[in-house]
Amino acid sequence: MIRPDAPLLLDIRDLHASVDEQPILKGVNLAIRAGEIHAVMGRNGSGKSTLSKVLAGHPAYTVTAGSVHYRGADLLELDPEQRARIGLFLGFQYPVEIPGVSNLEFLRVATNSRRAERGDEELDTFAFEDLVHERLKVVQMDPAFLERSVNEGFSGGEKKRNEILQMALLEPLVAILDETDSGLDIDALRIVADGVNQLAGPDNATLLITHYQRLLDLITPDYVHVMAAGRILRTGGKELALELERTGYDWVDQELARLEPETVEVA
């Protein structure tokens, strides 16, 4: 839902970032307002996942230039945990397994850290169980997964559902979902997409990072951005994704070659 007067949640300007001194992001500009759903598409290595990790504060990435403001505040100054507490969420492409740490306890500690930031009272184990059982419905998840260690032995689909469950509990203002559709069969994809749609509202925003149109058939984006060689090459409406599906990324190579011949050689 596009409302030009909606509050600006995320404002990325000329963002440059590198990993192991290798530049990956080379000037990303992106503004996201409340109520909007954005999709970032692009080939492997275009910088999509790097963008999501930089926004969440992964220590392996260094921002070399540019700025990111979250609701007007400098996001890049904050530790990853602080970013999460104020309402930024990253749904991982490959959620890690954490043996020995109970999923339920993890979800409770995470939820309470977000609640504390918002000035809400801490939920004890009983109150939290009520909440989590209600939110499980968003992703039709079996409560048995609460009793296990975080993501341990979960199938690909179960891991992604667990991600969306976390999103449902943390109620972020900006949710970045990094290739949430990868490795999902049609049924699991539908459940996950359904969960994302339920959580999207006028006060929050979603940034979907994906390769494929099939996710966007289920979650309709307001904006589609095509990323290549560390920057956003083109922005359009949902029809841009359909065009990509039809024509492929060849035009991207041509446009890049025009802008920056050396990059194409490297790729």
Add this chain to the structure above:
Amino acid sequence: MSTATVGDLVSQPYKHGFVTDIETEKIAKGLSEDVVRLISSKKDEPDFLLQFRLRAYRQWLQMAAPDWAALGHPPIDYQNIIYYAAPKQQEKKASLDEVDPKLLETFDKLGIPLSEQKRLSNVAVDAVFDSVSIATTYKEKLAEHGVIFCSISEAVKEHPELIEAYLGTVVPSNDNYFSALNSAVFSDGSFVFIPKGVECPMELSTYFRINSADTGQFERTLIVAEEGASVSYLEGCTAPMFDTNQLHAAVVELVVLDDASIKYSTVQNWYAGDENGVGGIYNFVTKRGQCRGARSRISWTQVETGSAITWKYPSCVLQGADSVGEFYSVALTNNHQQADTGTKMIHVGPRTRSTIVSKGISAGQSSNSYRGLVQIGPKAVGAKNYSQCDSMLIGDQAAANTYPYIRSQQPDAVVEHEASTCRISVDQLFYLQSRGIGFEEAVSMMVSGFCRDVFNQLPMEFAAEADKLLALKLEGSVG
């Protein structure tokens, strides 16, 4: 972005590193037959004990220090150690009011208040300072139940028949180099006797404190549970920070008769040396329990976080039919610490069962080895053992080793061994952080999760303590 590294987390300063300034009576450095006689005479011991010491000393002279452990350290100069040091107040005081306030203050500072008003409500404490026990709380209350809980020196005077009957029967003086040394020069420690049918009404605890820089600590603990008796016992240990190494060579013996049980827990936090490996305690300990009676049970739980070197294998000899031995261990090493620790489960009697759960955490440049023996004798029909050894590596310079030995002379026995190694990865930490969980809490969640099976075995009062201690020890070590 100022994310702390796990390295910073682990390198928290040692909190118990202070020295108490108190006048101490020490004997001259060095070890000889005269020194053994001197220690015995200072303690005014009966002849049987002097003979026990002298025999051990002569055995020790013939023995060589073990070199099979995965530990490296310069040779120990046994002539450069003081074998007896005691705060000058002497004569164990009848009441706590007469104990030097400096000593009470020391234990207060360590979180072990001894005075009537402040002491822990459900734990009786024996406080050992260098070579002597300075106070034991709740003695009278325990006596009402027939439970004896006192320093071993006191037990030698008041219950010599019990000492003579049990001392050295589980760990013979010539069992190994360090047990022989301990048997020759041991100064103090705790004695516990739980008579037939009595369930000890409170937790018993001994707190060991090394204070002098050049003194060895050689404590001796003996716990006897008669038929149907049970007790839960906990020991804690700390020492000041010195840039020299102090030797700690203890012997602990447990005797359990029919249907009796002893639960023995240790939270070891001796000074570990600094981040460059200078200083720290050399901890060479022999702990063994004997399940003499049918259906008897011994459970060792240890949380080993301190010491520059740890050499320690709390063991169970399962003699009685259907007796049970358990070993639950968390060993954490950081910086240049070295630990070679594990257990021995010796199945002698029929249908004896044992469980081993060992969790090793290695950070910094430390080395952490599990070494365990499961031995099933020819008469141990239907014996069962289950062992689980897990290692967690933090950073990329630490080492973890597992040396399981299994010897079975009983075709009928069931022996299972599982082992795993894992690592706290940057991505796991980032995952937790990206959900709003702070870095330190994230590390501590993962470490506690890893250790949960062992912490669940600790007495409630100490489980939270152990959790905190590990988190503290790990501050600054990941990343």
